[in-house]
Amino acid sequence: MSTLPLEDYKRYGRQMILDGFGLPGQLKLQRASVAVVGAGGLGCPALQYLGAAGIGRIGIIDHDRVELSNLSRQILHNEETVGMYKADSATQALKRLNSHLTVDAITTALTAENALSLLAPYDVILDCTDNAPTRYLLSDTAVALKKPLVSGAAQKYEGQLCVYNLGPDGPCYRCLFPKPPAQDTVGTCEETGILGVVTGIIGDMQALETIRLITGLHDYKPSLLMFSALSSPQFKNFKLRTRNVKCAACGTAEQRLGEIKDIDYVQFCGGPRPDWERRGLGEGVDGWRIRIKDFETALKSGKQVSILDVRPETEFGICQLPLSTNVPLGRLVANPIEFLPKKGMEAYIVCRLGNDSQIAVEALRSVSGEGVVIKDVVGGLRAWSRDVDATFPVY
Numbered sequence: 001m002s003t004l005p006l007e008d009y010k011r012y013g014r015q016m017i018l019d020g021f022g023l024p025g026q027l028k029l030q031r032a033s034v035a036v037v038g039a040g041g042l043g044c045p046a047l048q049y050l051g052a053a054g055i056g057r058i059g060i061i062d063h064d065r066v067e068l069s070n071l072s073r074q075i076l077h078n079e080e081t082v083g084m085y086k087a088d089s090a091t092q093a094l095k096r097l098n099s100h101l102t103v104d105a106i107t108t109a110l111t112a113e114n115a116l117s118l119l120a121p122y123d124v125i126l127d128c129t130d131n132a133p134t135r136y137l138l139s140d141t142a143v144a145l146k147k148p149l150v151s152g153a154a155q156k157y158e159g160q161l162c163v164y165n166l167g168p169d170g171p172c173y174r175c176l177f178p179k180p181p182a183q184d185t186v187g188t189c190e191e192t193g194i195l196g197v198v199t200g201i202i203g204d205m206q207a208l209e210t211i212r213l214i215t216g217l218h219d220y221k222p223s224l225l226m227f228s229a230l231s232s233p234q235f236k237n238f239k240l241r242t243r244n245v246k247c248a249a250c251g252t253a254e255q256r257l258g259e260i261k262d263i264d265y266v267q268f269c270g271g272p273r274p275d276w277e278r279r280g281l282g283e284g285v286d287g288w289r290i291r292i293k294d295f296e297t298a299l300k301s302g303k304q305v306s307i308l309d310v311r312p313e314t315e316f317g318i319c320q321l322p323l324s325t326n327v328p329l330g331r332l333v334a335n336p337i338e339f340l341p342k343k344g345m346e347a348y349i350v351c352r353l354g355n356d357s358q359i360a361v362e363a364l365r366s367v368s369g370e371g372v373v374i375k376d377v378v379g380g381l382r383a384w385s386r387d388v389d390a391t392f393p394v395y
């Protein structure tokens with residue numbers, strides 16, 4: 001029979017003595033892996049309870065950094081971690097709670113290109129983000145990976161909770177919301193305000209639903225829970241129907257969306273918005289990224305640019321852009337200073353899909369001074385082939 005490390009009986013004893021939980025429940029948590037996307041208002045409380053309960057592996061995906069204005073609700077961060085990546089700051093907090101936890105801190109944004117590969121290793125996915133494109137992306141990814149998506153949302157005095165893709169026939173987010181909300185009806189916490197404890201309540205409930213799913217304490221009846229701090233009663237629960245056969249994501253085969261990496265979620269949700277752009281969502285968005293069409297324009301403009309291709313040498317040998325230089329990612333990250341562009345020169349970083357190039361830009365950025373232009377090419381050579389030059393090989 002499997003056992004736990006001796007000190008874990010003491011650490012988790014209070015929950016282990018619960019009816020229906022026991023040693024099997026604790027072992028299930030220990031063997032489970034959970035991905036939390038967004039380490040903000042919802043993610044922090046969810047992570048805190050998931051870590052405290054003894055989830056074996058926790059992935060934290062967030063590309064944003066901690067700001068002072070986050071501290072009133074994003075309770076894993078503190079004054080000393082302002083400026084740090086939220087994923088790193090949250091990891092640090094969880095490790096303080098339990099030094100044995102296994103935490104993967106992922107400091108890149110979840111995008112259509114990377115969602116499947118980043119989330120595939122985890123059993124349960126938590127949506128703790130705050131924007132429509134990411135909600136659709138997460139829902140489609142959870143459907144593709146056949147994993148439950150524990151989704152939270154909070155704004156002003158109100159919150160919502162739902163487990164999508166629950167059990168064999170629970171609906172996905174698209175089943176309920178086939179069309180994105182009108183842009184003027186949604187806003188960020190920065191725009192609309194939020195009471196911190198409301199995110200705490202919803203984030204805690206996301207942790208609770210996750211624990212119920214993993215330990216087998218869930219009833220698998222899909223429902224949408226609405227919370228309103230100033231109403232009476234504060235909680236209302238709506239039973240949901242099973243999945244919609246006409247749903248583009250989870251319905252019958254004819255309705256399929258196509259491949260996730262090819263979907264432009266920002267466009268689907270009504271086009272770029274400044275706050276999404278600030279988040280690095282959509283394409284070509286913050287000052288450190290360039291969308292493929294703009295990259296093409298920059299190359300044609302005649303200005304002096306350098307193109308660094310960070311793929312492995314073998315892949316570079318397969319196909320490459322004219323005038324690009326190969327610097328495999330490992331070499332660049334080991335010594336970014338060597339590869340900084342000269343003053344006045346713009347550097348564009350490419351890779352196959354647009355993931356490694358973000359890591360490369362991050363490394364260059366950490367050693368670059370003011371006025372240096374370094375951008376990663378969103379979607380990489382795959383996007384080049386798709387949107388610019390159909391004769392460029394896809395491999």
Ligand SMILES: Nc1ncnc2c1ncn2[C@@H]1O[C@H](COP(=O)(O)OP(=O)(O)OP(=O)(O)O)[C@@H](O)[C@H]1O
Nearest residue numbers: 038040041061062064109110129130134188189190
């Ligand atoms: N596609 C994404 N990939 C990774 N993290 C994301 C993505 N979209 C949103 N997030 C993260 O989800 C979190 C949402 O949390 P929250 O809204 O509480 O924080 P915030 O955006 O810092 O708040 P504020 O609106 O007050 O500035 C943010 O930390 C944000 O970076």
Ligand SMILES: [Zn+2]
Nearest residue numbers: 172175247250
């Ligand atoms: Zn659906």
